[in-house]
Amino acid sequence: MTPRVLLPWPDIAVPDGVEAAVYDGTGTPPDVSAVEFYVLPYDSGPEPPQLIAEMPSLKAVQSLSAGVESLLPLIPEGVTLANGRGLHDLSVAEHALALVLAAxxxxxxxxxxxxxxxxxxxxxxxxxxxxxxLVGYGSIGKAVERYLVAGEADVVRVASTAREGVHGIGELPDLLPDASIVILVLPGTPATRGVIGARELAALPDGALVVNVGRGTAIDTAALTAEVAAGRLRAALDVADPEPLPPEHPLWRLPGAIITPHVAGxxxxxxxxxxxxxxxxxxRFARGEPLVNVVR
Amino acid sequence: MTPRVLLPWPDIAVPDGVEAAVYDGTGTPPDVSAVEFYVLPYDSGPEPPQLIAEMPSLKAVQSLSAGVESLLPLIPEGVTLANGRGLHDLSVAEHALALVLAAxxxxxxxxxxxxxxxxxxxxxxxxxxxxxxLVGYGSIGKAVERYLVAGEADVVRVASTAREGVHGIGELPDLLPDASIVILVLPGTPATRGVIGARELAALPDGALVVNVGRGTAIDTAALTAEVAAGRLRAALDVADPEPLPPEHPLWRLPGAIITPHVAGxxxxxxxxxxxxxxxxxxRFARGEPLVNVVR
Structure with missing residues (x-):
């Protein structure tokens, strides 16, 4: 029997009668011609998703990441894609707090x-x-907020879409001058690209801290580098644009910058x-039920 | 008129008709012969408390620290001593979290x-x-707990005295083997000296993290140094015994140790x-009312 399920770790229990193979993203992948359900290895570079093209029987892909923007173009028509929404909430939230408190x-x-x-x-x-x-108010943003509330910070919520108790991202110009800390937890979509540019950074008060645990593209890296180099703002970043941040990039060595290499999740x-x-x-798949966390 | 109140900062409002002088712990102190109420400079070394001996009119001393054990012998009979309980809770709690998350x-x-x-x-x-x-469950311990709960850690409370929902310190031998993180928030009293010694450290599982933001004397420094040097335990300390930790102390340079110089508060x-x-x-003093936070 050829495997119908491809898993990243051997200790994931599969339903009775289902043949599973393991591929953690390193070494030679097994025969994937019969794979119907593919649980992608987490955070293992570009090769594992490319294996999708060699799976003619594929019905569903489970990513363990919350952000699947780079995966979408690789998913064939008719194949379900589910993401890892919620899995990383606490991991990202505690790294966000680690960055804030370290700074x-x-x-x-x-x-x-x-x-x-x-x-x-x-x-x-x-x-x-x-x-x-707090810019980005999905499940990760809410986990970050719980930490901030415990620490008696004065939290102002901002999200792509304004709603009850949450400011819209268009209100940033009015909100930035009164903030001493900005924490970005935004997904990497065309709409969030460059939301923190030179103008937004200039609106922050002297000494403010810019934290990013979402996607690097939300910030104009050159503009932020200039503000931190001038000693006017501080930065604590787990993500960058480009990523990896090149070793010679000036941001690495600025005294007001803390950088971790995308390890929040x-x-x-x-x-x-x-x-x-x-x-x-x-x-769910074995019982023919719909999956949860379906993106497409 | 000679000052009846001695303050650490000029912007503290005093009641009408009361003469105040300022002494921040540096330089030459003013005439203190008429001082009745002394708000000690915070964290300014041993000199400011010694000034108490030159205040024959003294009625009350306000410390801004939670721990006043070293101050008690300097307070004359009949003089009220109030401490800074609560002032540092969040400051210490966030530094405790910073140490835990950094590690x-x-x-x-x-x-x-x-x-x-x-x-x-x-x-x-x-x-x-x-x-x-979480060893120590006063107001600082509770502030640390709020952070830990936000981060979905599994918190076990321990205090000098057992009570509803809080284990007594005598139960540590049973509790240590199941803990991967120990956070000490104990005051420096004879009863808390050496509560974490070689035996307690040996009871912790491999890789466990020992955090101390209370008083350095709660831990047997030599025993902790041996466990961290062996790579068996990790440590993240804001306090040490002795303090300052001498520059040549081996704990400073161990890869499993994080040390900050008593800056939590x-x-x-x-x-x-x-x-x-x-x-x-x-x-309250001006109205003849009793002070709060009275230690003695």
Whole structure:
């Protein structure tokens, strides 16, 4: 029997009678000619999605990412695509908080001092009582908000579409001058490209912190680099545009910048949650029920 | 008129008719012979408390710290001492979270990579779903807990005295083997000295993280250093024993250790809250009402 299901890890339970193979995105893939349900390896580069073209029996693709924009063009007509919405919420939210707190509480300075064993002390900024613009209010944005509320920050919600309690992105020019922290949790769509450009950055007060855990394209990198180089704004970024950020890019070495290499979504808490989703989706597929998290 | 009130900052409002002087802990202090109410400068070393001995008219001392153990021997009979309980809760809690997230999400690694512009990626630990022992459940502990709950950690409360929903410190031996993170928020009293010693550390599972934002004396530094040097445990400390930790202490340079120089309590959000407490206490004093936060 040839495998009908292709999984990224061996310990995902499959329904009785279903043959499964494992492909984690490294090495030579197995025979995929009979694969009907493909759970893509998470965060494994461009090769695994290209395997879709070699699956004539394919009925459904389960991505474990929330953002599937780069995947859409590879999904044949009639094949269902489901995403990993919700799996990364907490992982991304805690990395967002790690970036905010690292910047506000001067962690780069203390880590430098640690190298020389220096107990030099200075008071720092804080998160409590700060006005935070939370831009992007889906499930990840809500998880970030729960952290901010616990820390008694003053949260102002912004999303692509205005709704009750949430400002529309068009209101940013009015909101930016009163914010000391902006956290971007936006998906990478044509509508979110460049929403934080030179004009928006100029509207922020001196010393404000720009955090991005969504997609790098939401920010005009050159404009942000100029503001941070001038010492006027600070940045804490897990995503960049372009990505990877080239080693010679000036942003890497600016004292007001913290950069992590797109690692917000990939942490231990993700795997048990991803395994559970994959098993539930496979059970639905085997019973002929509709999948959840369907994108198309 | 000689000053009846001595304040650490000039912008603290005093009741009508009361003469105030300012001493921030640096330079030569003013004439203090008539001072009845002394608001100590925050976090300014050993000199300001010694001024108490030169205040024959003193009736009340307001500390802006939560822990006043080193101050108590300096307070004359009949003088009221009030502490800064609550002022630092959020500041300490957010620094505790900063330490936890920095360790779990590998911030020291990303900061090192930033120096060479490296986009090398790897998945990290997380906070969500981790079993966290929160040792110390006063107002700071509760502020830390609100953060942990927002991050969906599995919080187990421990305090000096067992009570409904809170384990007693004597139960630590049973609780430690199931915890992957221990956060200490204990005051520096004789009872909390060395509560985390070699035996307690040995009871923790491999890879566990020990965080301390309370007092350094709660942990046996030599025992912790041995466990971190062996690569068995990790540490993220804002306090140490001794303090300052000497520059040549091996803990500074261990890869599994993060050390910040006792900066958890001092951040921007503290000042407005401290100013408000000082003003309210001065008003009570002027009206002859009892102070709040009285320690003795």
């Amino acid at each position: 506000q509480r001067d962690l780069p300075r203390w880590f430098r001092q640690q190298q020389t064993g220096s107990w030099d002390r200075e008071h720092t900024r804080s998160l409590a009582d700060e006005r935070v613009l 990939g942490s231990d808490s993700f795997y048990p949650r991803a395994k559970k989703l994959a098993e539930q989706q496979l059970a | 779990q999400r590998d911030l020291p690694r990303w900061f090192r990579q930033q120096q060479t512009g490296s986009w090398d990626r790897e998945h990290t630990r997380s906070l969500a779903d981790e079993r966290v022992l 001092g951040s921007d959000s503290f000042y407005p809250r401290a100013k408000k407490l000082a003003e309210q206490q001065l008003a």
